[in-house]
Amino acid sequence: MVATATATKRELDPAVAEGALRNHGTVKDIDVAARRAQEAANRRYDAASWLRRTVGIVCARDLPEEPSQEEFRLGLRNGIVLCNALNKVQPGAIPKVVEARTDTVMPADGSALCAYQYFENLRNFLVSVQDIGLPTFELSDLEKGGKGVRVVDCILALKSFSESKTTGRQTPCKYGSITKPSTSGKHFILKNSDAFMNKLMRSHTTEPIQKVLIAEQSIETDCCLESTEMTTSESLNMLVRTLLLDKKPEEIPLIVESLLIKVIQEYECRAANQHLVNCIGDLKGSDLFSRPEKPLPEKTSTSNRVKMGEEKPNLLKVTEEVSSVGRNDDCAAEQFQPGAEISIELQQKRIQELRNSLSSVKSGMEQLRIQYSEDFTKIGRQLYILSNAASGYHKVLEDNRKLYNQIQDLKGNIRVYCRVRPFLPGQANSSSSVAGMEERTITIITPAKYGKDGSKSFTFNKVFGPAATQEEVFSDMQPLIRSVLDGFNVCIFAYGQTGSGKTYTMSGPNVLSEESVGVNYRALNDLFNLKAQRKGTINYEFFVQMIEIYNEQVRDLLQDSGNRRYPFLY
Numbered sequence: 001m002v003a004t005a006t007a008t009k010r011e012l013d014p015a016v017a018e019g020a021l022r023n024h025g026t027v028k029d030i031d032v033a034a035r036r037a038q039e040a041a042n043r044r045y046d047a048a049s050w051l052r053r054t055v056g057i058v059c060a061r062d063l064p065e066e067p068s069q070e071e072f073r074l075g076l077r078n079g080i081v082l083c084n085a086l087n088k089v090q091p092g093a094i095p096k097v098v099e100a101r102t103d104t105v106m107p108a109d110g111s112a113l114c115a116y117q118y119f120e121n122l123r124n125f126l127v128s129v130q131d132i133g134l135p136t137f138e139l140s141d142l143e144k145g146g147k148g149v150r151v152v153d154c155i156l157a158l159k160s161f162s163e164s165k166t167t168g169r170q171t172p173c174k175y176g177s178i179t180k181p182s183t184s185g186k187h188f189i190l191k192n193s194d195a196f197m198n199k200l201m202r203s204h205t206t207e208p209i210q211k212v213l214i215a216e217q218s219i220e221t222d223c224c225l226e227s228t229e230m231t232t233s234e235s236l237n238m239l240v241r242t243l244l245l246d247k248k249p250e251e252i253p254l255i256v257e258s259l260l261i262k263v264i265q266e267y268e269c270r271a272a273n274q275h276l277v278n279c280i281g282d283l284k285g286s287d288l289f290s291r292p293e294k295p296l297p298e299k300t301s302t303s304n305r306v307k308m309g310e311e312k313p314n315l316l317k318v319t320e321e322v323s324s325v326g327r328n329d330d331c332a333a334e335q336f337q338p339g340a341e342i343s344i345e346l347q348q349k350r351i352q353e354l355r356n357s358l359s360s361v362k363s364g365m366e367q368l369r370i371q372y373s374e375d376f377t378k379i380g381r382q383l384y385i386l387s388n389a390a391s392g393y394h395k396v397l398e399d400n401r402k403l404y405n406q407i408q409d410l411k412g413n414i415r416v417y418c419r420v421r422p423f424l425p426g427q428a429n430s431s432s433s434v435a436g437m438e439e440r441t442i443t444i445i446t447p448a449k450y451g452k453d454g455s456k457s458f459t460f461n462k463v464f465g466p467a468a469t470q471e472e473v474f475s476d477m478q479p480l481i482r483s484v485l486d487g488f489n490v491c492i493f494a495y496g497q498t499g500s501g502k503t504y505t506m507s508g509p510n511v512l513s514e515e516s517v518g519v520n521y522r523a524l525n526d527l528f529n530l531k532a533q534r535k536g537t538i539n540y541e542f543f544v545q546m547i548e549i550y551n552e553q554v555r556d557l558l559q560d561s562g563n564r565r566y567p568f569l570y
């Protein structure tokens, strides 16, 4: 009980304990609080003592043997003692410890070092401790209002680890509270929680409430996490009971209403803070942990300006204070308005939609690019084939021309055909001098000589009888027309006595039809058709000349005036 009394004296103001006792009216409550405070103090002493032994009293000069909670925090907040202790336990765990300058005069709040210095130390310490697998704490736990119990737990776990290394036995860690510290949520929740409690204190400060809260805070910060949660619940119950204790029944609904309003405001503020933290975390990623933690706007500054002992028992004052808290909560109200949060969410949603659209457009463009690429490849292949075909076309054409004309030569360069015209009208009863016709031979009856009839046979390339059509006659000489366009000279002419049918064969009758047109028209028609067929490869020009040879005179039949006789003068 002596140790208990000492610890209680260090941790709890007697007035607080008295106030808690008076307001709660139960000895049991204060006993529990005192016991917890004693346990917390003992563990803190244990941790401080081990640290001093481990790093030496010179290094741990700022850490008393039996430090108060504040002394404990100030002695460790630069991280030098912690880092050195860890290096003793685990040599080389922290390669570089940022030491404090000896000429620096450390003020009461321990801010002699720059923030980054103790931040680097503490961060390196926490990372190393976490790597070992020991429980860690939050950086904010070494600030005012932080949960020092976590720091104590961490140090005692390190102590156990050190002892287990020394003895070679595995010592179960009984102080595990945070095996992997969160760098965002809990930290800010802690701040908000403090602000919330301060608001309540400021709004409803009566001496008993202050005392209860001070006792509760002292207990809360020095107990383990489970105990803390339980204590918070109990403190809220006590707070509410105390608040409503001396109130008239008709005042209670209004008080409860004002409390609920505050709770809602607090909740919204926390949600906004959490959302902002998440946004920053998304933007910076892991960079969040690598930078010094910057505390949120100190919402308790307003409440700190309110004197703790100031009594406002009047309900109107309470209500006014509640609303003034909402107004004066400057940073939170300005930075984390619900409207701003909605706007940010809306912008994020739109950005996401734009990203989705951009992604779909990109994929569409990529598909189009692939499709175009495939099409171009196909076209290229076809073009290559066509190019090869075009380059080989003239060669093939030449080969074809040569082969074709060789066939014509084999058929004979000079071909003679015989055509027998039918009897003209009015000659039906006349006797024919043709004795017989075969495909290539015609037999003519010769006049009687010396009283004896005779016949004579003639052979031609082909013999056409009276029934032969214009088309049949032309089909035998049609291949020669193509030879003209291959560069060969061709001559087709008719020979025979007057009235034998030369004009009819070469040109046709007086009244022309498709079937009756003669060789000239058909040949010209073929020439123009072949020219059209070879339009893309060969260009032909046609010239026509018509002459007459009569009585040893040559005349140009297409000359309308001037000299029509040979030699022609153009």
Ligand SMILES: Nc1ncnc2c1ncn2[C@@H]1O[C@H](COP(=O)(O)OP(=O)(O)OP(=O)(O)O)[C@@H](O)[C@H]1O
Residues within 6 Å of the ligand: 420, 421, 422, 424, 466, 496, 497, 498, 499, 500, 501, 502, 503, 504, 505, 509
């Ligand atoms: N194969 C035929 N079928 C029907 N009628 C024909 C045929 N051959 C010639 N004739 C007719 O015979 C007549 C004489 O023919 P055509 O004028 O062609 O003879 P020609 O040899 O040109 O004579 P010329 O040397 O005097 O000019 C014409 O009336 C013609 O219509």
